[in-house]
Amino acid sequence: MTHRSIPAVALLGSMLNLAWLLGGMVSAAETTAAGRGDLLLRYQFTTGEAVSTRVAHRAVTETTVNGTTQSVETATDSVKTWRVTEVGPDGQTTIEHLVDDVTMTSRTSGQEQTRWESDSAAPPPAGYEGVRLSLGRPLSRLTIDHCGRVLKRRDLFPNPPSNTGDLMVVPLPDEAVGVGSSWIVPEEIVVEVPGGPRQSIRTRLRYEVAAIRDNRVLINVDTTVLTPVDDPRIEARLLERIWDGQIEFDAAQGRVISRSASVDRRVVGFHGPQSSVRYKASREERLIDD
Numbered sequence: 001m002t003h004r005s006i007p008a009v010a011l012l013g014s015m016l017n018l019a020w021l022l023g024g025m026v027s028a029a030e031t032t033a034a035g036r037g038d039l040l041l042r043y044q045f046t047t048g049e050a051v052s053t054r055v056a057h058r059a060v061t062e063t064t065v066n067g068t069t070q071s072v073e074t075a076t077d078s079v080k081t082w083r084v085t086e087v088g089p090d091g092q093t094t095i096e097h098l099v100d101d102v103t104m105t106s107r108t109s110g111q112e113q114t115r116w117e118s119d120s121a122a123p124p125p126a127g128y129e130g131v132r133l134s135l136g137r138p139l140s141r142l143t144i145d146h147c148g149r150v151l152k153r154r155d156l157f158p159n160p161p162s163n164t165g166d167l168m169v170v171p172l173p174d175e176a177v178g179v180g181s182s183w184i185v186p187e188e189i190v191v192e193v194p195g196g197p198r199q200s201i202r203t204r205l206r207y208e209v210a211a212i213r214d215n216r217v218l219i220n221v222d223t224t225v226l227t228p229v230d231d232p233r234i235e236a237r238l239l240e241r242i243w244d245g246q247i248e249f250d251a252a253q254g255r256v257i258s259r260s261a262s263v264d265r266r267v268v269g270f271h272g273p274q275s276s277v278r279y280k281a282s283r284e285e286r287l288i289d290d
Contacts, residue, residue, distance in 0.1 A: 038176055038177075038178050038212075039176055039177055039178070039212060039215070039217065039251050040175075040176045040177075040251070041147075041172040041173065041176075041177060041217065041249060041251055042091070042146045042147065042172065042251075042254055043091070043093065043144065043146050043147070043148055043172070043254050043255060044146075044253065044254025044255065045084045045087055045093045045095075045254070045255070046084065046087060047084055047085070047086055047087045048084065048085075049084050050081050050082070050083050050084070051081065051082040051084070051255065051287070052079055052080065052081045052082075052100070052287075052288040053079070053080050053081075053285045053286060053287050053288060054077075054078075054079055054285070054286055054288055055076075055077070055078045055079070055080055055283065055284070055285045056075075056076075056077050056283070056284045056285075057074075057075070057076040057077075057078075057281070057282070057283045057284075058074070058075050058281060058282050058283075059072075059073070059074045059075075059279070059280070059281035059282075060072070060073050060278075060279075060280045060281070061277065061278070061279050061280075062277065062278045063275075063276075063277045064274075064275060064276045064277070065271050065272070065274075065275045066272070066274060066275075067274065069109075070108065070109055071108070071109040072106065072107070072108050072109075073106065073107045074104075074105065074106045074107075075103075075104070075105040075106075076102060076103070076104050076105075077102070077103045078099055078100075078101065078102040078103070079099070079100040079101050079102075079288070080097070080098070080099050080100070080285075081097075081098045081099075081100055082095045082096070082097060082098075083095065083096040083097075083098060083138070085141075090145075090146075091145060091146035092143055092144070092145055092146075092151065093143065093144055093145075093146075094141065094142070094143045095141070095142055095143075095144065096138040096140070096141050096156075097138065097139050097140045097141075097142070097168075098136060098137065098138055098139060099134065099135055099136075099139065100135065100136060101117075101118045101119055101135060102117075102118045102131060102135065103115070103116070103117045103118070104116050104128060104131070116128055118131065118132060118135055134157050137156075137157060138156045138157070139155070139156060139157045140153060140154065140155045140156055140157075141153070141154050141156060142154070142168070142169075144169055146172075147171065147172045147173070147174060148169040148170055148171045148172050149171065150167075150168070150169060167185065167187065167205070170207075170219075170247055170249070170256055170259070171183070171185050171207070172249075177209050177217070178209065178212070179209050179210070179211060179212055180208070180209060181208070181209045182206060182207060182208040182209070183206075183207050184204055184205070184206055184207075185204070185205040185206075185207070186202065186203070186204055186205075187202075187203045187204070187205060188200055188201065188202055188203070189201045189203060189238070189241050191234050191237045191238050191241075192237070193233045193234060193237060196233055197231065197233070197234065199227075199229075199231075199234050200227070201225060201226075201227045201229065201234075201238060202225075202226040202227045203223055203224065203225050203226060203227075203241075203242070204223070204224045204226055205221055205222075205223055206221065206222055206223075206224065207219050207220070207221050207247075208220050208221075210246075215250060215251040215252040216248060216249070216250055216251075216257070217248070217249045217250075217251055218246060218247075218248055219246065219247040219248075219249060220244075220245075220246055221244065221245055221246070221247060221261075222244045223242050223243055223244060225238070225242060232267050232268065232269040232270040233270050233271075235267045235270070236267045236270035236277050239263065239265050239267060239277070239279040240263065240279055240281065242263060242265070243261040243262065243263050243283075244261065244262065244263070245259065245260045245261030245262060245283075246259075246260050247259050255287065256287070257286070257287050258284075258285065258286045258287065259284070259285040259286075260282070260283065260284045260285070261282070261283050262281065262282045262283075263279060263280070263281050264278075264279075264280045264281075265278070265279055266278040266279075
């Protein structure tokens with residue numbers, strides 16, 4: 001649910017010791033340990049439970065074309081829920097992903113601020129009509145194993161690709177970890193310029209355990225782009241997909257407690273030699289206690 005400017009971009013910044021509730025595919029062969037691991041990280045869910053997180057998303061996009069600069073600021077606050085529909089004896093878990101409510105604010109330079117709260121009686125502003133229709137209904141259904149590998153996924157409601165630069169479920173390694181343990185997760189991002197080229201970009205997410213205290217594991221994550229990108233139009237569309245951040249995982253509860261990510265990048269020449277775009281964004285997600 002992002003507001004977009006000229007090159008579809010919008011999210012910012014960095015906040016420490018927060019994380020997210022989401023992940024993907026990890027291979028034991030791609031995992032390295034700095035020393036002997038001492039804590040096994042596994043997801044633990046119960047059939048019928050609902051796991052909710054509060055998400056705060058902030059973004060500033062500054063676009064300059066032919067000497068004219070336009071600034072777009074967006075803020076989105078929402079509550080996201082994972083509804084656990086089934087947990088098998090082997091730890092495989094089926095989850096439905098929903099968004100319960102949202103408050104969206106946007107401001108474009110030279111214009112008045114637009115604000116909409118989904119629980120108000122006011123109709124959504126132009127461009128937000130589909131948001132209300134998606135609230136409170138399953139957006140996707142996925143089955144994961146106890147390490148967060150996505151075994152099956154089905155999208156139930158049309159929605160744009162995630163702009164988090166990270167996987168939907170935080171992937172966990174097969175073996176126990178200690179401070180300094182790390183693991184690598186490959187990802188492919190498809191970027192398309194309207195009326196222009198379409199390109200698959202290979203990236204690499206690297207997770208590293210920064211600290212462990214009382215079964216709480218602090219994990220740093222950074223993204224590296226592996227595919228050479230020499231087209232500024234593609235690079236501009238890629239801005240919002242490349243994030244660095246931190247994750248806090250509770251090994252006793254078997255779930256992510258918090259998650260944060262940020263980006264601050266600039267691309268020159270996406271719309272002629274005198275054009276530039278700067279994208280600065282942050283996203284914070286924290287578990288809501290029962």
